Every structure is written in C-alpha cells, then in structure tokens.
Amino acid sequence: MITKITSSSLNKFLACQRAYFYRYELGLMPVETAEALSFGKAFHAAMEARNKGMTCEEALADGIIHVAGNEQSAATLSGLVYGYFARYKDDQPLAIKSEINFTHKIGKYGFRAAGVIDGLAELNGGYALLEYKTTSQAIDTDSDYWVRLRSNIQLNQYVDALETLGYPVREIVYDVTRKPAIRPKQNETLEDYSARLFEDCAARPDFYFAQRRVSVLSDDLERFRTSRREICYQIAANRKRQKRAATKASPWLCCNQQITCNSCEFKVFCLHGMEATESEIPTGFYVGERNPELKQKI
Numbered sequence: 001m002i003t004k005i006t007s008s009s010l011n012k013f014l015a016c017q018r019a020y021f022y023r024y025e026l027g028l029m030p031v032e033t034a035e036a037l038s039f040g041k042a043f044h045a046a047m048e049a050r051n052k053g054m055t056c057e058e059a060l061a062d063g064i065i066h067v068a069g070n071e072q073s074a075a076t077l078s079g080l081v082y083g084y085f086a087r088y089k090d091d092q093p094l095a096i097k098s099e100i101n102f103t104h105k106i107g108k109y110g111f112r113a114a115g116v117i118d119g120l121a122e123l124n125g126g127y128a129l130l131e132y133k134t135t136s137q138a139i140d141t142d143s144d145y146w147v148r149l150r151s152n153i154q155l156n157q158y159v160d161a162l163e164t165l166g167y168p169v170r171e172i173v174y175d176v177t178r179k180p181a182i183r184p185k186q187n188e189t190l191e192d193y194s195a196r197l198f199e200d201c202a203a204r205p206d207f208y209f210a211q212r213r214v215s216v217l218s219d220d221l222e223r224f225r226t227s228r229r230e231i232c233y234q235i236a237a238n239r240k241r242q243k244r245a246a247t248k249a250s251p252w253l254c255c256n257q258q259i260t261c262n263s264c265e266f267k268v269f270c271l272h273g274m275e276a277t278e279s280e281i282p283t284g285f286y287v288g289e290r291n292p293e294l295k296q297k298i
C-alpha cells in the first residue's frame, strides 16, 4: 500500500491523530469547502499566472475561477491582486520553474513524500525555493510570523524534495500577502470595496506585502527528515493496532486541545463522543480525495 505524505497530512497528524485518521485514512471531507482554502487557491493561481508573464487582468481571471460564486471573495481577490502587481511593478517574477510536482520514497512501509512546489528561483549563483503565502497574521518585521516559518513543515518538505530533484536549495524566498481585515461597508458596492482595498494596499504596502529571504540550515532539514520518518512509522503502527482495537478510530488518539478542536472540521461529531466509519459517514461529510492539493495547489 502506497501512502502519500504531504505537508498538510504531516501537520494534521501532529495536531491530532484522530483528525488525521478521519481526513487521510478515511478520506472524510466536509461538504462545504472552506472559504479560506478557496481564497488561498485563487491567490496562488494568480501568482502562478504572474510567473508565466501574464498581465494583472489575466492573472486575476486565472484566480477568480477558484472563488466563483463568492462575489465578496472575488472583490477581495481583485483588490489584493491589483495591489500586489502595483507593489512589485518594478520587479521581474523570480521563478524559473513553477508548480513543480514531486513524489519520492520515505523510509519503509510504502510511504512517499508528495506535494506541489510554488516555484524555483535562481539567485546569487544557487537555487532558492519560492513560496507564496497568504495569512491573516501580521507580517511586519517584528512579527513572530517569520520565526515560526523557520520550522514550517511545508517548507522543509519542499526543500527536501527540490534536493531530491537535483536542485540543492540554499535559500527560501517567502512572498507573503496579508489578507485584508477591511470588509465592505454598509451600502458600499463590491466594486467600490475592491477599489478601496486597492487604495489601502497602495497606502500601506508594508502592511499587506512582504518578501524575505532566509538561508536553509542543514540541521533544520535533518531534524525535519527524522520527524517525518517517525510520523510514518507511527502511522504504520496505528494501522497495525487497528486490527485488534475496539474500533478503527481508537488507536488514533484525540488531542482534546481546545485551540486545535475549535478549528477542527470534525468537531461537530467528534466533540460529542461520536466516531465516523466507512459505513457511517456523519451528515455534512463525504468520502473524497485524500490529497486534493496534489491536483490543485492551495
């Protein structure tokens, strides 16, 4: 049995084994697509289009497909994408390759690392990983957002993959866009809201946009590889225990941490002591793709 291990599945396992089981072993998905997920996809699509040399209008058209049906998200995307193009109008796109798919073996038991990398750049005679991020957190110089990125699982997974593909990466270029806190005012049209957001981006570029370069540390990468291998072995051990456990879910421990449970898609049944199985799918859920992000970058 081959199991694709993505940065999302690693993060899920570390946050809560039970949530990992529902999402990646059972393939359980909420029927409603999270708005934040669609917005992230939309912004990434616009950035990919910019890397291909498309105009702002063309990039926006590529992005807007992912928020179709949500006019407010489309207006927000428009304000931000126009703001981004204006902010970096004098800078050429850095990527020499974009949307790079990868998959390679990890340890034993049929696990394979998998994912899609935003971009690869050539900088100062070496390679750099290019990573676009959207966030609701502050991205000013003093923000601890940047400190947390250093041990970011996704980035380590991508640096490791690029090395496997023959591109030893020396640096990571973070290109971060902050999602706006402003919303349409009462009686304001979405067109006016989008224009106001664009003006706000122009007035406060450092609030919305930041790029940073960070060197890759081989110790960080080695620590990540060890942790990833250990997670794979724990997944294999849990699967083995399932055969003798009271229920299939029981070897996968619940984290029961308020901060994690609050934002968990499975809390509607899990926090009420209910378990999902292949034959008993809770209302509002369906069994879908284990790793939809491998088809469409988020």
Ligand code: SF4
Binding pocket: 015, 016, 017, 018, 019, 254, 255, 256, 257, 260, 261, 264, 265, 266, 267, 270, 271
């Ligand atoms: S509700 Fe909490 S314990 Fe249950 S799956 Fe989600 S994160 Fe885990």
